[in-house]
Amino acid sequence: MKGALSLIVKIWKHPQGRVGLLIAGVLVFCAIFAPLIAPYDPYDVTARAEKGLSPSWQHPLGTTISTGQDIFSMLIYGARVSLMVGLITGILTALIGAVMGICAGYVGGLCDTLVMRVVDVMLVIPTLPLTIVLTNLFGKSYFMIIFIFVIFGWTGLARVIRAQVLVLKNSNYVKAAELSGAGRWHIMMRHILPGVSHLLIMNTALSSAGIMVAEAGLSFLGLGDPTAISWGKMLADAQSGGALLFGHWWWIVAPGIGIFLSVFSFMRIGLALEEIFNPRMKRAGAMHRLFRTLNNTYIQKVFAEMDEAEREEAREAAKEKGGAAV
């Protein structure tokens, strides 16, 4: 708990991470308090006689053309689906990826072969068509979507974790623990897991971002829960409801911005974590930025500091020689 708090503080101190944290915070707030923030009931399709309103004070983003729902309220409620699917999937993916990766890497042998074969199979099965087939077989729900994302999402992480575990396994401290008779389970929990935890945390943020895009795509295709309001489904409604034809750009842009903000914020957090955990891997030519901001006089001072010592030395050397001559 304390660790989580200090991590959030670290992200906050990172300029890019702060942007992500702020946006994500606003989105989470919207999702939790959606009924309080939204001015109208977004599910209500019978309330308005006037449909397809343009943005106004009453309806900041207008109303839908076909049913007259308030778009702004829908936008607020849409955050719920996006965040829920993204976060739950991200966390579950990290868990399964960690278990599989550690099994493959640390236990090795048959376990390793088995996991890696499964990964190879998963990689060639086209995800989106399979998702469509499975939702067709088992019904459309977010549970199904999360399930499929998790089943397919862990493979990439498992590979990364496995590689890292193989490095750790050969490290001296794990060898020392093995020699001193520590059990496999103990080593896995005490030495291996902490060694890969940074990868897990980072991956949760980045994969959540990826999942949110994918969820929007599936909802757009009408594969999400047909009764829920999600940004992807709003886009589909906009397309089929005639937003393009009537030029109601706000109906398209609003959910688009929702998707953008949620994905963008999680990516920023993920990238910030990457830099926090691995400061050597500075992104974006941070070195160049540093060089541009470097004060030239400062650099000259550093050089001169070395110089002065030298000169002082020379002076003293001369004095000493003089002294010796006398």
Place this chain on the structure above:
Amino acid sequence: MNKGYVIKRILYTLFIFLIVTTLNFFIPRIGVDDPAERYYPPQGNMSDVEYNIIKDLTRKQYGFDVSTWQQYLRYLNNLLHGDLGTSLQAGSPKVVDLIADRLPWTLVLSVTNMFISVLFGMLYGTYAAWHRGKWADKLLMNASTVTTALPAFFLALLFSLYMGFEWEWFPAYTDPSLVSSFDWSLEAIGRVAKNAALPIIAMSIGGIVSYAQSTRNSVIAVSNEDYVVTARAKGLGTKTVMYKHVLRNALLPIVTSLGMSVSGLIGGAVVIEQIFNWNGMGTLFLTANNTNDYPLMMGIMLFLSGVALLGNLITDLCYSLLDPRVTVGGGRR
């Protein structure tokens, strides 16, 4: 190239393909005792007697009247003869024929998209790496988070709204007669290009940025290698070092990601095809989904998996040509 390596890779690919086909066979059979119920679900106004007759017919028609293992062996045998099954559509067309009809149209979109993404992505990425920290590089770094967060289908809708409806630069919906009237005349090809423009633009923006990003990172990583310093110490000019020593090594990982993306090449166009009503594999698949046409869906799935496997195989073999360390004998550290 080392023969043993090639054979090993091919055998492994076949092994994975066998697993995929098995999954493919069993997925529609999950949760039902009789696949006929899946193919012809009971309708409300049908009596049990009527439905049983229909079920029997379906069983006979699709060969469900033998044991599951016999069905599986027959399925594999059909596959060996290039038969992916029979669609439930009226007229019982072969799945292979349906795919063959639509595949070229999907390839128009996806191959063009891939070509544009890889070409411009690599060029831009190399340029950005070369001018590290300058505006081109900074633009790329900022663009990469933005484009990942803007899904292609959202861009597609925006482009359709503005470039299609408002400014009328390109058709916002694909001309429904595009496929039927195609006759290889210049005029027809031009019409295809015009209709394909918006989907391709929407798809390739993200592609260009992600290829540019990985090219840039790869080029920078290779630039820090010792052998690049050696090359400079030989007195080679910056450009020679770049072309001869950095680029070839830097593009190796890009080749891998290229092969990996083959799987998404055809399947990834589903949403875009749907938005523009493009008559390709994606819309075929969605239609199959809406009509519960399982043989067609599973046939397309298997086809896509096969293409992905083939893509991976070709990538591996190409990689071994480009990187002598993979196959040419000798110690590897």
Place this chain on the structure above:
Amino acid sequence: MSNLDAPLLSIKNLKVIFPSEMGVVRAVEGIDLSLRPGECAAIVGESGCGKSVTSQAIMRLLNSPPALMQAEELSFDGHDLLKMEENELCELRGRDICMIFQDALTALNPVMTVGRQMDEIFLRHQKISKKEAKAASINALRLVGVPSPERRYHDYPHQLSGGMRQRVLIAMAFAVKPKLIIADEPTTALDVTIQAQVLDLLKKLQKEHNTALILITHDLSVVAHMADTVHVMYSGKIVEEADLRSLFKNPWHPYTQGLLASVPKLDECATRFVQIPDQVPNPMHKPAGCYFHPRCSYCTEQCREKMPPLVELEGGRKVRCHHPLK
């Protein structure tokens, strides 16, 4: 043409720093070096003392960013390297100054055959055809004792043994008969028996072509084999400078003494290795006073407070110590 006594290479007050977000790394803090044609100077020190940076700085191979360098003088054979443009430097590199790197596996391009990498030098610096370049490369490989050079010419670096790879690097360095070769730990990655062969080869070629050589190493036994003068470097500064014989007979700096003592000798029946305690100071936080004082057994109050100057004592020897061990 030029007077024999005139130095081929003259370095005065060379400084290199690496600014980073955490602070400034002072890699090289003002070193002087001068070298006559055909002479061999050794720079000795532990890893992290700035030896390799010095060698790359001489060839102007350091990238900026991340490195920043400054020098009062850096002249080679009448050229002022500090004022030369990149294309003029390219002419010089590989033709007049060559370099032999430590790890031949990473120093050779993995996807190019050894032969083609050698050809590049000839094609770059001599006006000859590709066919002639191939003949010259094969000849150069034969000269360094690579067996069946025609076959090896078509090999990739990973197919050669470590010793062979190092020979290839040496062949590349001597290919166009340069005036100066900088060998950066040329034998560190090799087995001891191979080390001796490679050093013999290096010495033979150096004498034959009368090439000046800067030998950079941490291993004093390598130095004993090759060098005329020795510069002992510690934490970016030269701490002792002497001709080979007098340095080995009578080291004045406690650090040199430590280095010499850590070379095991057969004639003494030492029961344990003599070692210098602790490690090289972090180049970002160097200790006050003499950089060596935390590890020095002769350390006094004066050493803790003031950096000693590099003073010239009898016999042209220089030492940077308040209490030289004479």
